[in-house]
Amino acid sequence: MRFTYRIKLDTGTYDSDFTQTVEMNEAFFDTKECQVVNLYPEYTFEQFEGFGGAVTEAAAYNYSLMSPEQKRQLIHTYFSPEEMNYRLVRVHMDSCDASLGLYEAVSDPEDTELKSFSFSRTEKYILPMLRDIQAERKGDLQLMLSPWSPPAFMKTNGQRCHGGKLKPEYRAMWAAILCRYIKEFQARGFQVQRISIQNEPNATQIWDSCRYTAEEEKVFLRDFLWPEMQRQGLGEVEVFIWDHNKERLFERVRDTVDDSTKGMVAGAAFHWYSGDHFENMDLVKRLYPHMKLILSESCLEYRIIEGNAIEEAGLRLCHEYVQDLSHGTQAFYDWNLLLDERGGPNHVNNLCHAAFLYHTKTGELMPQKILDYLSALSRAVRPGSRRILFSSFSDRFEVAAFRTGDREVTALVLNRSDKLSPINLRMHGKGGAAILPPKTLGVFVVEE
Secondary structure (H helix, E strand, O other), X not given: OEEEEEEEEEOXXXXXXXXXXXXXXXXXXXXXXXXXXXXXXXXXXXXXXXEEEEOOHHHHHHHHHOOHHHHHHHHHHHHOOOOOOOOEEEEEEOOOOOOOOOOOOOOOOOOOOOOOOOOHHHHHHHHHHHHHHHXXXXXXXEEEEEEOOOOHHHEOOXXXXXXXXXXXXXXXXXXXXXXXXXXXHHHOOOEEEEEEOOOOOOOOOOOEOOOOOHHHHHHHHHHHHHHHHHHOOOOOOEEEEEEEEHHHHHHHHHHHOOOOOOOOXXXXXXXXXXXXXXXXXXXXXXXXOOOEEEEEEOOOEOOOOOOOHHHHHHHHHHHHHHHHHHOOOOEEEEEEOOEEOOOOOXXXXXXXXXXXXXXXXXXXXXXXXXXXXXXXXXXXXXXXXXXXXXXXXXXXXXXXXXXXXXXEEEEEEEEOOOOOEEEEEEEOOEEEEEEEOOOEEEEEEEEO
């Protein structure tokens, strides 16, 4: 038995990949008690579905500006099975903050038959990028659709932005519009795997937003959205609740999922912006084992993180990724797949970082450091992998471990400390040693 481990070394002037193979044996652990990571692949849990990201209007607009060669580079890097193997994409229904401006498919309150429904904004930039991704994936592409706000006329505040709530008299019409969006994508050959009911329902934002209490989300799902989906033959599309930060994840599941809704709710989606709260994931897994958990959005916001702090923030984001995987997330969606040199466009200037930036003045496509983390994770944990048990010697060395093949086990080990450290990897009573540099993600692949 042996393991191979891979790290990316930062020499200060360039990055280089380092790979080493280590033979594992029983004698090695006769005296080794410290710096140990134990793997227990005989205990497997939920199946991982894959990685992906968001094709927003901002991402797709930047994509439209690029050369054919740059487009091929971006799509191949993200979506090729030989590269990062992304297979999941999140798309907003109507506008979001990462749009060129406000828009909605229906603006006429009298149009209950949706005759004025317009898909033109989605068709202009988003669909061309999705078609290129679909071609790269050879059809193996799954969409998640999420609304940021109902149309302004449906809101208690009369506008798409600044929160507000969905007026009760428009619940049925809004459910029909969401179903119409699903149908429009399906009619163009895209598979819609899932939707969320509302992006960030506990936030009043200066951009497109709408607030729902748990009771309001439950009533809308149970009495309006779910029945409309059944009427329109969309029962195979998964419905996810919450789609907001983890600090209230368990409470939202507890207050929304009951005997009247549990057959309707496939899972809960979450974001990373309010801190760790991995215990909330554990609570959901323990008390609602049938529920899927998915990370539906994460990014670095420039209004919070600036300048040279971006790399340190990237390490914190990698911590989020590893821990989410370790605590049972089954699907991963990065936020914008592509942004411009400023982190936009964004109609309220909520500028963000992305793994690829495109410089609109120089025409340069610029991969970012965070791409290294995403690439390492997505190459290591492939669709179909199953989480396994492990134990680790320190909370400064964070671990997620998976059965990634019939005779293959993969461990992700993130060294968050400032010190070079030995790692003694142990499985089935055999072990071997490796060295993990500070602030580095190591990928350990054990061949049984």
